[in-house]
Amino acid sequence: MAISKTNYMNTLFDFYGILLTSKQRGYLALYYGDDYSLGEIADEFEVSRQAIYDNIKRTEKLLTAYEEKLHLVENFTLRQDLLEQLKEHANEKYADDTELNHLIYQLESIDE
Numbered sequence: 001m002a003i004s005k006t007n008y009m010n011t012l013f014d015f016y017g018i019l020l021t022s023k024q025r026g027y028l029a030l031y032y033g034d035d036y037s038l039g040e041i042a043d044e045f046e047v048s049r050q051a052i053y054d055n056i057k058r059t060e061k062l063l064t065a066y067e068e069k070l071h072l073v074e075n076f077t078l079r080q081d082l083l084e085q086l087k088e089h090a091n092e093k094y095a096d097d098t099e100l101n102h103l104i105y106q107l108e109s110i111d112e
Contacts, residue, residue, distance in 0.1 A: 006032055012063040015072045024059045031056055076111060083107055 009032045030036040042049040
């Protein structure tokens with residue numbers, strides 16, 4: 001499994017996991033979060049390996065569809081990048097401006 005896909009699915013799960021059923025959350029948390037195999041998850045939930053595989057694939061598509069419609073991950077990443085640029089600019093040009101630094105700190109605090 002590619003690490004980038006794992007990271008992407010974990011990020012989607014962080015943003016949209018609340019919209020999933022408890023079974024979907026459980027399967028994805030074990031598969032992507034804890035690196036369980038399909039067989040280990042099947043044993044844990046006492047279902048077939050194929051049932052786990054099918055559910056995970058459907059849930060991946062669902063999470064991807066949420067992101068395509070809502071763009072929460074994309075917008076979060078963009079905000080983080082812009083905030084980093086703002087911090088760098090403020091440190092270079094306005095290092096002594098305590099009000100500006102306080103406002104940047106407040107922006108950082110919003111997404112934490």
